[in-house]
Amino acid sequence: MISVAVVDAKTPGNVGTIARAMKNFGLTDLYLVDPPDLDPDGEAYGFAGQAREDVLPNAREVSFDYLVEHFHTVGCTAVTNEDARHHVRYPFRTPRNLADSLAGVDADTCVVFGRERVGLTNEELERLDEVCSIPASAEYPVLNLGQAATVVLYELRTLTVEETQLPTDIDRAPESDVEALHEQFASLVDRALVEEKRPKTLRLWRRLLGRAHPTTREVSTLHGVFRRAESLMGDRE
Template sequence: MTDVSVAVVDAKTPGNVGTIARAMKNFGLSDLLLVDPPELDPDGEAYGFAGQAREDILPNAREVTFDHLVENYHTVGCTAVTNEDEDSHVRYPFRTPAELADSLAGVQGDTVVVFGRERVGLTNDELARLDEICSIPASAAYPVLNLGQAATIVLYELRELTVAETQLPETVHERASEREIEGLYDQFDQFVAAAGHPEEKHAKAGRLFRRVMGRAHPTGRETVTLRGILRRATNKLE
């Protein structure tokens, strides 16, 4: 079964951290990662909003860097619907929470669902470094949910991965390690440069490739094969 962690980036309000911890407790998650967190006073609103999560999830929350998330997990960034289309590769394509649950079912490996700031969410630069995007379909008239609501909806949809005692599929898909996948991204960057792709479009091509691989969940063998093909192509071009 996929191990799912939750990360909150640069939260400004301790109460929202507590609300997310409570939702984690509701839906069977326990590993909370905090990037640039506010102070979480045991007598403050974070613990007040956390319910029973004050007993284990909040005290055991770990402070990490954004780099740590990218380097050690399959990352899923949560953001509001932005009406961007296939020509924009930062926030598109995205999965809905239900689609994300289906995608991760039966995939072995560590995944972290990343939530951003209360007002502005995750920046485009941050989203560009993540493997997948998850967005909650909402009314176009007001598509933005507050942080606690968004986390509750996403974690609810993941409940069959984290709560239900379901059997794993007979054939388990073993995703490559994050180090192997990051190596594939680096090799692709070298290939793009050697192929003479316009320099100003390198970052966009890299984001597109990251999104494709993020949805594909390549295995270790697939990753090694792709890296080898890209390496040989790069050498020939050079």
């Protein structure tokens, strides 16, 4: 199970944004360390969307010690060290790497986000089990707290969102329909291009359509376009 914690947030709106992202990606348990005032008529609830109904009102205020003692913890930071001589912020995972790693972990995990301006301190990160950082431009790597949480939770969706909510299969047209489209395109090419250009054009078309995995509707639409094109060419001959 994956939970989220926000440490010492200063802006209620960021807490609401994180709660909304949690709702988007199937998480429910929010922990707050030294939170700002979360007025039900204020900014946090205004930014939370439907998370104002369950995630935000059920958020628990806890200590940092509680997170360390009860969870496998992942600290999120924008500032990292790039070599093994510095252990506080190295090694670190990207959000996508983190999702792959946690897929095999049978432990309650809490993803911990820090303050808007300075994030988590070195002293806090030293007490956490893993470090996660979002790859961003070296010129401006620091994301808004709510944005950072949304990116990380999006990558974790494969662990938190029911598979039935995720499209997994491509509705590709039957192979016989695709081959019929190839034949119709070949007929069109025979009428439109000189002979020496036809083989290359047909190969390009086959590779293009092979990568596209067209649906039944798309194949049917292209059939109609090609028929119309051939009809117009016949009228002009």
